[in-house]
Amino acid sequence: MRSAREVRRQLDSGKYAPVSSGGTIINVIVALIFFGLLAAGILWLIKGFADVGQQYGxxxxxxxxxxxxxxxxxNLRAIGQNIQMYAISNDAFPPSQEALVEWSGSTQLFRCPASEGESYIYLPGQTPAMPPDNVLVYEPKPVHDGRSSVLRLGGQLDLLTHEELQQALQQTRANIR
Known part of the structure; x- marks a missing residue:
């Protein structure tokens, strides 16, 4: 057996230093900081991917x-070509939208493909001698970012707001009379 003096001398020299089974407060703080930064980085990545997904959508x-x-x-350009072909064959524009649809043979051509789109409207009673700014065919509902597609008598395609369309229709109707 060893004496108490001998054991104390060995402990003081560090030969038999007691082993700590728990961590120090510094170890706990370092671990909390590490895992906090790791969680913040993961959340940042998830948010970044969500933003990219939203922009992509x-x-x-x-x-x-x-x-x-x-x-x-x-579609409007094709309708304009059908009107021109009808005029070449019959020496006049179609007398009505029904005559134009029947002559072209395709009812799908006369409907806007947008989910809220409606059938186009043809304004009969015009001649090639009238102003080229006259509206020939238009869609009544502004489904293209608040605008309606319009085919003018001169072949020009436009996107008009509701107010611009109403003004153009008023001018066209005045020219038809």
């Missing part, structure tokens, strides 16, 4: 709207 919606607008104006 908004871009896709805008692209869809633009594609619908292009398709709508393509």
């Amino acid at each position: 908004e871009t896709m919606v805008q692209t869809t709207y633009r594609a619908e607008t292009v398709k709508c104006q393509t």
Whole structure:
């Protein structure tokens, strides 16, 4: 057996230092800071991916709207070509929208492809000698970012606000009379 003096001398020299089974307060603070920063970094990444996803979704919606607008104006251009072909064959523009639809053979062409789109309206009673700014075919509901697609007598395609469309229709109707 060792004496108490001998054990104390060995403890003081560090040979038999007691082992601590728990951490110090510094270790706990360092661990909290580490895991806090890790959690903040993960949340930052998740938020960044969510923002990118939202921007991607908004871009896709805008692209869809633009594609619908292009398709709508393509329909109007095709209707204008049908009117010109009718005029060449009959020496006059179609007397009514029904005659134009029947002659073209496609009812799908006369409807805006937008989800809220309606059938186009043809304004009969015009001649090629009238002002080229006259509205020939238009969509009554402004479904393209608050605008309506319009085909003018001269072949020009426009996107007009509701007020601009009403003014153009009033001018066209005055020219038809």
